[in-house]
Amino acid sequence: MTQATLTISSKNYSSWSLRGWLLCRMAGLDFTEVLVELDDNARQELLLLSPSVLVPRLTHDDVTVWDTLAIAEYLHEIAPKAGLWPAAQAIRARCRSVSGEMHSGFHNLRSALPMNLKSKHESFKIFSGARPDVERVKTIWTECLDASGGPWLFGGAPTVADAMYAPVCARFRTYAVELEPQLAAYSDTVLSWPLMIEWTAGAIAEPDEIVELEVEF
Structure with a gap:
C-alpha cells in the first residue's frame, strides 16, 4: 500500500503548510498529517520567510519533496487528471508564472501581514513598503x-494558483484590505x-503557543 505523509507546522500561522495541504487534497492524495514542533527562532522565521523552514514536506513512499512548487509538480505527475495545472499550454504557462511569482516574491506583504486565521481587524494601516505588493496581487487577480x-483564477475549478494565493485571501480578510467587487467575490470563493x-477550523482549534513577533514597520 502506498504511504504518504505531509509534514506541516501551525495551521494558524503557516501559509506554506496551507498551500502544500491544499495541493495534496486537490490531487486526491491519501496522506497523514504530521505536525512538526518548531523552536522560537524557527517559529519567527516561519512567520516572516517560511520557505527557509522545510514545511510543508511531502513523503510519498520513498520520495520526499519539500518545496511547495516542487510538491505541486510532483502531484501533477502522479495525478495528472486532478487538474492542478490548466490543460491549455498558454494558460498553464500563465498559471505557473503567477504561482511562481507568489512563491518567490511579496516579501513585504508577508512581513507586514503575517497569516493569522484567528485574528480579524476592523481596520489596519499597511506600511508603505507593502502597498506595492498588495496592488500587484490585485493586478494579478484582476487580469x-x-x-x-x-470564479477561480483560471476558470471553473481551482488550480495551483488558487492554492498559492489562498493564504493571501486570508491575510486580506484578517487585515481588512479593501477589495473591488470582482476581487472580493474571488476572495469569498476561496474563503x-x-x-x-x-483548514481554518483546525487553525482555530490550535493552542496559542507561537510567540508574537515584535517587528517595526
Whole structure:
C-alpha cells in the first residue's frame, strides 16, 4: 500500500503548510498529517520567510519533496487528471508564472501581514513598503479573472494558483484590505472553499503557543 505523509507546522500561522495541504487534497492524495514542533527562532522565521523552514514536506513512499512548487509538480505527475495545472499550454504557462511569482516574491506583504486565521481587524494601516505588493496581487487577480471569467483564477475549478494565493485571501480578510467587487467575490470563493473551511477550523482549534513577533514597520 502506498504511504504518504505531509509534514506541516501551525495551521494558524503557516501559509506554506496551507498551500502544500491544499495541493495534496486537490490531487486526491491519501496522506497523514504530521505536525512538526518548531523552536522560537524557527517559529519567527516561519512567520516572516517560511520557505527557509522545510514545511510543508511531502513523503510519498520513498520520495520526499519539500518545496511547495516542487510538491505541486510532483502531484501533477502522479495525478495528472486532478487538474492542478490548466490543460491549455498558454494558460498553464500563465498559471505557473503567477504561482511562481507568489512563491518567490511579496516579501513585504508577508512581513507586514503575517497569516493569522484567528485574528480579524476592523481596520489596519499597511506600511508603505507593502502597498506595492498588495496592488500587484490585485493586478494579478484582476487580469486572471478577466481572462478566465472566474470564479477561480483560471476558470471553473481551482488550480495551483488558487492554492498559492489562498493564504493571501486570508491575510486580506484578517487585515481588512479593501477589495473591488470582482476581487472580493474571488476572495469569498476561496474563503468559502470547503478545504479552506476545514483548514481554518483546525487553525482555530490550535493552542496559542507561537510567540508574537515584535517587528517595526
